[in-house]
Amino acid sequence: MAQRDRFPDPKVEIRMTSLHSTRGANYWSRLPITRMDLTIGAYENISSADIPGFTQALVSAMPGLRDHRCSIGEPGGFLIRLKRGTYCAHIVEHVALELQGMIGHEVGYGRTRGGDTTGEYTLIVEHINESVGLRSAALALEIVQSAFAGTLNSVEHQVAELAALAETPVPPPLIQHLLCGITGGAHRSETRRELVRLGFTGPELIVDVSPSYILNAGLPYSRSDIAIILDAKLTDVPDYYRIPRRARRLVSVVADAVPEDGIVIVPAKEWEIQDMVRDAGCRVAIFATDDDVTSKDKKVARASATVEGRRIMIEQLDTSVEAGWLHDKAPVDAQVVATLAAYTLNEMLKPAEVSSAAGVAD
Incomplete structure (x- = not known):
């Protein structure tokens, strides 16, 4: 724990500034997507490779992350990125996609981009159910904060919440024509x-x-x-x-x-x-x-x-x-x-x- 104490509190430094969804074609994709804007403070310069045990804890809680291709383009690509060192917003993107996958929603499109100011990011994840997409992004942020803090043990409760949310009615369709x-x-x-x-x-x-x-x-x-x-x-x-x-x-x-x-x-x-x-x-x-x-x-x-x-x-x-x-x-x-x-x-x-x-x- 002494090693962890030298890092800033991730729940203070890493904050969501906006969260919303799009249902029609949008700037990033023709797919329905969830968009989260983040500010990551001191974690602009702290990667997954800098935190002892980070990758092991995250992948143990979410084994499906091992199959994410990421920019490397083949299964295991994201795991390689974690071990080499990747940053908070990008990790939240993958965790949000994996949470949806854990309840049977087959989604794979995601993007992370920097904003106008250093430390500001926009991340995009595909969703099937709008409510699930929004909640998965928020829960992904909490999971990554816990992983950086060294307190992540399981995502069982988060997955159960999303599974229940997936049973709720979806919003009415867009104007069709x-x-x-x-x-x-x-x-x-x-x-x-x-x-x-x-x-x-x-x-x-x-x-x-x-x-x-x-x-x-x-x-x-x-x-x-x-x-x-x-x-x-x-x-x-x-x-x-x-x-x-x-x-x-x-x-x-x-x-x-x-x-x-x-x-x-x-x-x-x-x-x-x-x-x-x-x-x-x-x-x-x-x-x-x-x-x-x-x-x-x-x-x-x-x-x-x-x-x-x-x-x-x-x-x-x-x-x-x-x-x-x-x-x-x-x-x-x-x-x-x-x-x-x-x-x-x-x-x-x-x-x-x-x-x-x-x-x-x-």
């Missing part, structure tokens, strides 16, 4: 109103979802016929996710709910977003608030919408049509992208499927 999902840093609601003005006012849902919501809860639906990404200039998320490559990844989550070969509308010159959308199996349509669409955009776009003077022009393959005129009651980008979305939906859907769909503007 939308006409269109919209995200971006600005003008989401204006774009939705423009689509309504263009005639999409029936029972089909058009949802604008903030990047902050996607980050914290995932998409609130499972499928949309098309999606719109207005921009990646985000103001409602932490600085860590405003970094351009992360912001682009975050807004591109809406593509994960669009069927394969479906269409996602993105800004011209946002080539990284265009690539992410295509990697998700979707086709790209692009828009600009002027007439500056590059050859690189046109190389991948199945259609484009631009502005010439006050006219909104849509080009598809070798055909160019005048699709409407700008007005002064909505932002230009909202008008252009809504016109392109209406044009796209009217191509995709039969008239009976879109109540009173008026198509493009008069």
Whole structure:
């Protein structure tokens, strides 16, 4: 015990700062996941290899950890990482997955990433049952704290609690199907109103979802016929996710709910977003608030919408049509992208499927 006394109290140093789950496609995965944010204090510099008996105690209580592959990519990989020395947040991730496995839930996806500040981490674990996922993450933290403190003997009670929790009813399913999902840093609601003005006012849902919501809860639906990404200039998320490559990844989550070969509308010159959308199996349509669409955009776009003077022009393959005129009651980008979305939906859907769909503007 004298050796343990020289280490800081893990229950003081290692603390959960937030815990929540996502049920739809999200920043990290298309799978439902549980997310925990941690601050680990002095344990930023204390690994599993630094604590005498840590690995033996943890694996004795949870023998299934021996089979975890981890980044080494084969059974026993995580055990090797423990012996060589790995850190608190990463260990909590694996323990949360193993706890779910011990009650028969076959989950395997997990990730641990550093935050904006040294000692802050976000860990992600897949779940089948939302309540079990949340509780397994919290219990995993307590188990790892006990292992660092040298007081871990068994996880029998934790497993029994999760098994009982698994019998509780699961939450109702997500909205299954939308006409269109919209995200971006600005003008989401204006774009939705423009689509309504263009005639999409029936029972089909058009949802604008903030990047902050996607980050914290995932998409609130499972499928949309098309999606719109207005921009990646985000103001409602932490600085860590405003970094351009992360912001682009975050807004591109809406593509994960669009069927394969479906269409996602993105800004011209946002080539990284265009690539992410295509990697998700979707086709790209692009828009600009002027007439500056590059050859690189046109190389991948199945259609484009631009502005010439006050006219909104849509080009598809070798055909160019005048699709409407700008007005002064909505932002230009909202008008252009809504016109392109209406044009796209009217191509995709039969008239009976879109109540009173008026198509493009008069």
